[in-house]
Amino acid sequence: xxxxxxxxxxxxxxxxxxxxxxxxxxxxxxxxxxxxxxxxxxxxxxxxxxxxxxxxxxxxxxxxxxxxxxxxxxxxxxxxxxxxxxxxxxxxxxxxxxxxxxxxxxxxxxxxxxxxxxxxxxxxxxxxxxxxxxxxxxxxxxxxxxxxxxxxxxxxxxxxxxxxxxxxxxxxxxxxxxxxxxxxxxxxxxxxxxxxxxxxxxxxxxxxxxxxxxxxxxxxxxxxxxxxxxxxxxxxxxxxxxxxxxxxxxx
Amino acid sequence: xxxxxxxxxxxxxxxxxxxxxxxxxxxxxxxxxxxxxxxxxxxxxxxxxxxxxxxxxxxxxxxxxxxxxxxxxxxxxxxxxxxxxxxxxxxxxxxxxxxxxxxxxxxxxxxxxxxxxxxxxxxxxxxxxxxxxxxxxxxxxxxxxxxxxxxxxxxxxxxxxxxxxxxxxxxxxxxxxxxxxxxxxxxxxxxxxxxxxxxxxxxxxxxxxxxxxxxxxxxxxxxxxxxxxxxxxxxxxxxxxxxxxxxxxxx
Numbered sequence: 001x002x003x004x005x006x007x008x009x010x011x012x013x014x015x016x017x018x019x020x021x022x023x024x025x026x027x028x029x030x031x032x033x034x035x036x037x038x039x040x041x042x043x044x045x046x047x048x049x050x051x052x053x054x055x056x057x058x059x060x061x062x063x064x065x066x067x068x069x070x071x072x073x074x075x076x077x078x079x080x081x082x083x084x085x086x087x088x089x090x091x092x093x094x095x096x097x098x099x100x101x102x103x104x105x106x107x108x109x110x111x112x113x114x115x116x117x118x119x120x121x122x123x124x125x126x127x128x129x130x131x132x133x134x135x136x137x138x139x140x141x142x143x144x145x146x147x148x149x150x151x152x153x154x155x156x157x158x159x160x161x162x163x164x165x166x167x168x169x170x171x172x173x174x175x176x177x178x179x180x181x182x183x184x185x186x187x188x189x190x191x192x193x194x195x196x197x198x199x200x201x202x203x204x205x206x207x208x209x210x211x212x213x214x215x216x217x218x219x220x221x222x223x224x225x226x227x228x229x230x231x232x233x234x235x236x237x238x239x240x241x242x243x244x245x246x247x248x249x250x251x
Numbered sequence: 252x253x254x255x256x257x258x259x260x261x262x263x264x265x266x267x268x269x270x271x272x273x274x275x276x277x278x279x280x281x282x283x284x285x286x287x288x289x290x291x292x293x294x295x296x297x298x299x300x301x302x303x304x305x306x307x308x309x310x311x312x313x314x315x316x317x318x319x320x321x322x323x324x325x326x327x328x329x330x331x332x333x334x335x336x337x338x339x340x341x342x343x344x345x346x347x348x349x350x351x352x353x354x355x356x357x358x359x360x361x362x363x364x365x366x367x368x369x370x371x372x373x374x375x376x377x378x379x380x381x382x383x384x385x386x387x388x389x390x391x392x393x394x395x396x397x398x399x400x401x402x403x404x405x406x407x408x409x410x411x412x413x414x415x416x417x418x419x420x421x422x423x424x425x426x427x428x429x430x431x432x433x434x435x436x437x438x439x440x441x442x443x444x445x446x447x448x449x450x451x452x453x454x455x456x457x458x459x460x461x462x463x464x465x466x467x468x469x470x471x472x473x474x475x476x477x478x479x480x481x482x483x484x485x486x487x488x489x490x491x492x493x494x495x496x497x498x499x500x501x502x
Contacts, residue, residue, distance in 0.1 A: 001462050002253040106413040157449070161412050162357040164494050165430045165450030167457070169414075179416045182465055198408070198465055199416030206418070207458030211252050214433055214449055243415050 001204075001226040003040075003211045004031065005219035012220075014051030018134075019141035021045070025221050033142065036229055038151035040208035042220035043127055043171060044113060046134045046154055052126040054081060072097045078112065078124060085110035085126060098159075101127065104242035105171060108159050128154065131172025132237035139174040151176035151232060155205040157214065168209025170201035170238045176227075177234035178202075178241050199241060200231050252455075252477040254291075254462045255282065256470035263471075265302030269385075270392035272296070276472050284393065287480055289402035291459035293471035294378055294422060295364060297385045297405055303377040305332060323348045329363065329375060336361035336377060349410075352378065355493035356422060359410050379405065382423025383488035390425040402427035402483060406456040408465065419460025421452035421489045427478075428485035429453075429492050450492060451482050 006025040012018075018041070026033055033039070047053075061069065061076035065083055069076035072092050079097065083089075086099035090106055098108050105111070111127040128134045135152040142150055154172030170178060178201035208222040257276040263269075269292070277284055284290070298304075312320065312327035316334055320327035323343050330348065334340075337350035341357055349359050356362070362378040379385045386403040393401055405423025421429060429452035459473040 001458060003458070160450075162494050163420075163450060163453065164492050165448040165453070167450045167453050197416040198461070199411075199414060199418045200461060202414065202416070202418050203457040203461040206454040207252060207254070210449070210451060210454040241415050243413050 001207075001224065003208055004029075004223045004225075005211045005213070006031070006221045006223060007219060009045075009220055012045040012048040014048065014053070016049045017141075018046065018049050018138050019145060021049070022138070022142065022221060023145065026223070029223075031223055033146055033148055033150055033223070034225075035149045036151075036225075036227060036232055037148070038153060038176060038204060038224040038227060039138075039142075040153045040155050040168075040205055040212070040222040040224060041135075041138070041172075042209075042212060043111070043131060043154050043156045044125065045220045046128045046131065046172070047113075047125050050128055050134065052128060053123050054126060056081075056122045056124060068092050068097065074109075078109070081112055081124065081126065082110040085112065100245075103127070103131070103171070104239055105158070105169075107156070111156055111171075127156070128172065132174065132239060133172075135172040135174035135238075149175065149232070151227075151235070153201055153205050153208070154238070155209055155212075157209055166214075168202075168206040168212075170199075170205040170241060173201050173236065173238040173240075175232065175235050176201060176204075177231055178236055178238050180231060181234070201238060202241060252458075252475065254459055255280075255474045255476075256462045256464070257282070257472045257474060258470060260296075260470060260472055263296040263299040265299065265304070267300045268392075269297065269300050269389050270396060272300070273389070273393065273472060274396065277474070280474075282474055284397055284399055284401055284474070285476075286400045287402075287476075287478060287483055288399070289404060289427060289455060289475040289478060290389075290393075291404045291406050291419075291456055291463070291473040291475060292386075292389070292423075293460075293463060294362070294382060294405050294407045295376065296471045297379045297382065297423070298364075298376050301379055301385065303379060304374050305377060307332075307373045307375060319343050319348065325360075329360070332363055332375065332377065333361040336363065351496075354378070354382070354422070355490055356409070356420075358407070362407055362422075378407070379423065383425065383490060384423075386423040386425035386489075400426065400483070402478075402486075404452055404456050404459070405489070406460055406463075408460055417465075419453075419457040419463075421450075421456040421492060424452050424487065424489040424491075426483065426486050427452060427455075428482055429487055429489050431482060432485070452489060453492060 059077040061080040065080035088100040091098040157166040158169040310328040312331040316331035320330040342349040408417040409420040
């Protein structure tokens with residue numbers, strides 16, 4: 001498996017067509033996109049293209065947001081947006097606000113971002129409205145224009161319980177099976193495998209996020225080649241990676 | 252970044268020298284190992300080389316193990332071993348026993364494994380005694396024999412709260428910085444980065460685990476090249492990836 005971050009991707013603006021952005025970046029990097037390649041796309045450029053910016057000055061925090069904001073010591077307008085984007089508050093203590101996002105992911109600040117945004121003093125960027133749909137649209141457009149069956153993964157960096165540091169995580173998926181089901185398969189000695197499901201999309205996105213980088217040299221598109229064809233057979237949405245609440249044995 | 256699983260690695264036996272195993276596998280795959288390459292080694296072959304096998308017939312479960320075993324519906328002898336390997340039981344319900352391992356990791360069954368073990372009817376395999384020390388020994392031996400400064404990551408597949416499927420996770424590290432510290436760095440618009448620490452070793456291991464495979468075709472050694480040199484400057488142990496209990500805001 002080879003992961004290559006595309007260089008020289010220009011700043012994405014609201015209304016930009018991501019398939020154009022991708023094809024120009026591939027051409028600029030003299031890279032081909034062929035069937036069974038995957039592109040990992042940082043959620044930030046998806047959100048920017050979809051104009052998921054919100055000016056905090058337009059937000060009026062309600063009473064629940066103001067109460068939580070005083071606990072976690074965050075801007076009450078930001079907390080109001082976090083609540084709007086969430087189903088449930090998982091944890092609120094000083095400096096930390098972790099929620100179950102409306103899409104199901106458990107994530108700090110509902111994934112709302114203030115970095116790598118121009119004139120970001122009072123502007124924030126929400127996650128894409130439906131990252132699986134965004135991935136599917138991009139995949140369909142690229143398939144149509146290139147005649148190749150590729151996979152698209154939308155990435156974000158999530159904090160994790162019990163582990164230090166953020167790790168790239170898949171929040172949108174098209175053309176790839178996010179989970180590989182090993183049930184019924186045997187180990188090398190014929191014993192049933194204990195591991196039954198592998199988080200394929202998260203494992204790809206983790207490494208892609210490392211290659212992309214977090215800082216000012218950020219490269220929001222990573223080309224991945226060399227994946228086994230089995231990972232393309234049971235394509236599905238990234239929401240398959242969300243553990244249902246009733247199965248969440250870690251809570 | 253390119254990840255390549257080495258083919259044809261023979262079954263590792265207690266007492267085998269891992270540097271010999273690695274060098275023979277590299278030669279058999281006609282691959283070089285040079286400075287700033289990383290090898291990701293599945294914990295299972297480290298444990299086998301260190302003879303971390305335990306015959307369940309030799310284990311006498313105590314009262315706490317028998318009580319827990321009746322709740323989680325597991326072999327009381329296995330539960331006894333899990334407790335011996337652990338500091339704390341995090342969760343015990345039917346079919347699930349999650350503990351804080353003596354090394355700090357929160358992991359199901361203390362990482363004790365029954366698959367991919369020959370004659371495993373009554374035999375289980377514990378995690379390496381000290382995976383950071385194992386990684387350091389292997390790194391030192393390879394550095395001495397090859398004259399190259401390489402990184403060694405020991406991998407396991409962990410379940411995760413809130414996410415479906417297992418994901419490759421780093422439990423031993425030498426020669427690589429497990430966490431990349433971005434504090435003080437700026438985004439492309441000069442704003443301080445919100446993300447301050449990146450779990451570099453977990454991001455590498457995640458993809459390597461995918462390339463290695465879980466099933467009978469398991470390839471326990473993955474060669475990783477093309478990592479940025481910055482990741483080798485602050486080498487440290489994988490225990491840096493364990494979030495201290497007092498910071499664990501997800502509990």
